[in-house]
Amino acid sequence: MPGTRPEVKLRSSFRRLPARRQRLSNPxxxxxxxxxxxxxxxxxxxxxxxxxxxxxxxRPRAICQLHGDMDAAVPVQGSEWVGAVSHPPPVxxxxxxxxxxxxxxxCHPYDTDSAFQYRIQKGEPLxxxxxxxxxxxxxxxxxxxxxxxxxxTIVISAVGKGGTAIKT
Amino acid sequence: MPSVDxxxxxxxxxxxxxxxxxxxxxxxxEDLNDGKIRTIQLVPDREVNVTVVxxxxxxxxxxxxxxxxxxxxxxxxxxxx
Numbered sequence: 001m002p003g004t005r006p007e008v009k010l011r012s013s014f015r016r017l018p019a020r021r022q023r024l025s026n027p028x029x030x031x032x033x034x035x036x037x038x039x040x041x042x043x044x045x046x047x048x049x050x051x052x053x054x055x056x057x058x059r060p061r062a063i064c065q066l067h068g069d070m071d072a073a074v075p076v077q078g079s080e081w082v083g084a085v086s087h088p089p090p091v092x093x094x095x096x097x098x099x100x101x102x103x104x105x106x107c108h109p110y111d112t113d114s115a116f117q118y119r120i121q122k123g124e125p126l127x128x129x130x131x132x133x134x135x136x137x138x139x140x141x142x143x144x145x146x147x148x149x150x151x152x153t154i155v156i157s158a159v160g161k162g163g164t165a166i167k168t
Numbered sequence: 169m170p171s172v173d174x175x176x177x178x179x180x181x182x183x184x185x186x187x188x189x190x191x192x193x194x195x196x197x198e199d200l201n202d203g204k205i206r207t208i209q210l211v212p213d214r215e216v217n218v219t220v221v222x223x224x225x226x227x228x229x230x231x232x233x234x235x236x237x238x239x240x241x242x243x244x245x246x247x248x249x
Binding site: 113114115116117128149150151152153154155156157158159160161163165166 | 200203204205206207208209210211212216218220222225228232234235236237238239240241242243244245246247248
């Protein structure tokens with residue numbers, strides 16, 4: 001019989017983990033350049049206490065946070081450099097399943113001057129996305145790998161012939 | 169401010185990303201408010217195509233590949249239609 005979700009104070013439920021620093025000779029797949037590479041790679045172990053559930057679109061959702069010290073030399077907004085956020089569970093929503101299982105929906109890097117690649121499990125190809133889905137967390141998750149790069153930047157401007165300004 | 173098409177065929181979320189003025193994009197740009205915009209969170213060592221579009225001018229494209237941490241100023245001269 002469906003119950004009623006009590007009022008739950010959402011909380012960050014992941015413990016802070018020490019970073020593992022590693023310097024790579026060629027961190028990007030299909031990259032020929034060898035004259036750069038000061039990439040940081042961190043294996044992130046995610047350990048969680050279940051705080052809410054998201055079984056379908058009508059069910060409550062969880063807020064989960066990932067924490068890690070990526071690179072002591074380049075702190076990114078303190079040490080909170082990536083997070084996974086979904087919507088808070090509405091109070092009073094019916095639930096019929098126990099225990100609830102939170103789903104880490106979108107893992108989103110906060111730092112705008114960095115670029116990221118990731119793989120969920122060891123051996124998978126590196127992927128690039130500004131955020132990515134981690135799936136349902138029903139047990140501790142290990143092996144998530146995120147590589148941070150100092151992002152290159154293109155500064156774009158446009159002029160007309162002879163360097164005249166373009167008005168639009 | 170001209171609009172900019174930004175294309176990264178390696179981006180897993182789509183083949184074409186678009187910046188138009190203040191519209192949000194999957195790969196964001198920042199308007200520097202001095203006639204320039206800058207890219208954010210580019211992955212290094214990937215070729216990207218930038219197409220600048222403005223009313224009354226022919227679209228102009230440039231390809232560029234940047235290594236980690238590099239900043240490149242791209243001044244695009246547009247030809248009238």
